[in-house]
Amino acid sequence: MWRYITKRILIAIPVLIGISIVAFFLIRLVPGDTVTALLGANYNQEQAAALRADYGLDKPLITQYLIWVKNLLKGDFGHSFFTNQAVSSSIMERLPVTFELMIMSFIYCLLIAIPLGAVASLKKNSLLDYLATIFGLLGVSIPNFWLATILILVFSLHMGWFPSGGFVSFFADPIANLRYMFLPSIALGASVGAVVMRMTRSSMLEILKQDYIEMARAKGVSQKILIISHALKNALIPVITVLGIQMGYLLGGSVIIEQIFSLPGIGRLALQAITNRDYILMQGSILFVAAGFVIINLLVDLIYALINPQIRY
């Protein structure tokens, strides 16, 4: 097992290095110069040279990259060109919001998608199964930004049940926080929930055909124990992998959802950095999101290896 864990971690290292290279050099492809963007149209060469030296932009690209990586290893992501705030502190300030959004979407999946998938498989070809299939197909097809728009239209503007945007910290007012986060988490979690529901249903259908289920049934095991302890427990193994992969996609989807609901999370920070051409903040947030994605996938692989004895170490 430890060999497998070590191997997976070692594979992640070159990927993380690759991500840092992409994040650094991709930003350098942006047309125009950071310094001229900062100084505006009216600047003189001396001012530009001084600023370039200040930010270390007069050094060769490779040297700039190595300095950036060296600082990264010390936890220093650099400072925003525009606000001068440390990128790491900007990210840390916003991380709890994105994290809460992801967790709430995740809970929504667990509470609705898995039971719905399981029940649909038990009542195959019933009305409920058809409804679940429609939910699954619509869920993976509706663009999350449009779903968000419709949710705002119906539940905020017309019914007034939930706010259409903004954020209140959970520690300041838990009830208000949940009201603010409800619609965004539904909009973000719908497609993931649909994928998880479809996976749970197909996995359960496979398991229910297995001989050991027939055997347990023949031995008189009650329906409840049969489903929960025998079928669902085993059917959830592939679902966990899908759930893990989808956690990564929640991170990507949060960029749009945070923007629509004005949530001050990492996604919105990245989008603001992109819109403002704040290069240091841009490369910091790109690196953070991509590294987060890799780490989530790594954890999923490790959890999967732990729960699935068929994985060879």
Next chain:
Amino acid sequence: MREFCYRFYKNKLAFLGFIILFIFLVMAIFAPYLAPYDPFQMDPQAMLQPPGADHLFGTDQFGRDILSRIIFGSRISFKVGLISVGLSLIVGVSMGIVAGYYGGWLDNLISRIMDVMFSFPQIFLALVIMAVLGTSSTNLMLAIGLVYIPIFGRIARASVLSIKDSLYIEAANSIGVSNLIIMLRHILPNIMAPIIVQTTLSFGFAIRAEAALSFLGLGVEADIPSWGIMLNQGKDWMEMAWWNAVFPGLSATLAILSFNILGDGLRDALDPRLRNEGE
């Protein structure tokens, strides 16, 4: 082929998806003849008109006919889908076949590049590429195409690995057929099934990505009637004119849904072993 057609035709849902997409395609090709109004024509007398006899889907804040803009929007969506998926298909499949067939350091290098590209959430990577390239339809197609390269690469590589030790490949090798011919004539036709399925599904992803990026203002130019741009502009008016936000999104959803069910149906028809519904 006959068996495939029979299996596909029997799948009612997939066939429905095919029909809907065909209608969208006709709409896109004959947009100038089908649209009741000029999609760019502003009419101050008809601003924010609700759906009715004159304007089936209502009008936007400039008095432009929403149905006409949706019809023209299907052109943008299909064009972006076709070119971006075409790009990722050609580049991704080529990279995947080369990696899988040659193996060794080349496989390692290509696979690591794919791993790095896979490490970014797709929509986020497309967003960053658009920020680098600037907003335009061409750049959008390039960005979406680049993002989906690794998906095709991985599928092609895995398929090649499963057949490269087959006897017919070994036989072609032993009689001196060149590697290029083996890859094009013997490997490519035999790995097409999963690639066709992925191509269909990727069309849906590409339409979604185009709409999402345009919605965020980082997609096509703002004056182009794309579904994403319409949603972006319509959301500011949705409290008083819901049709601005509803119809463009509904069109995008219907197109994506059709590609998804068509993709599922093709997967079932091309290779029943790939079915994931467990039935």
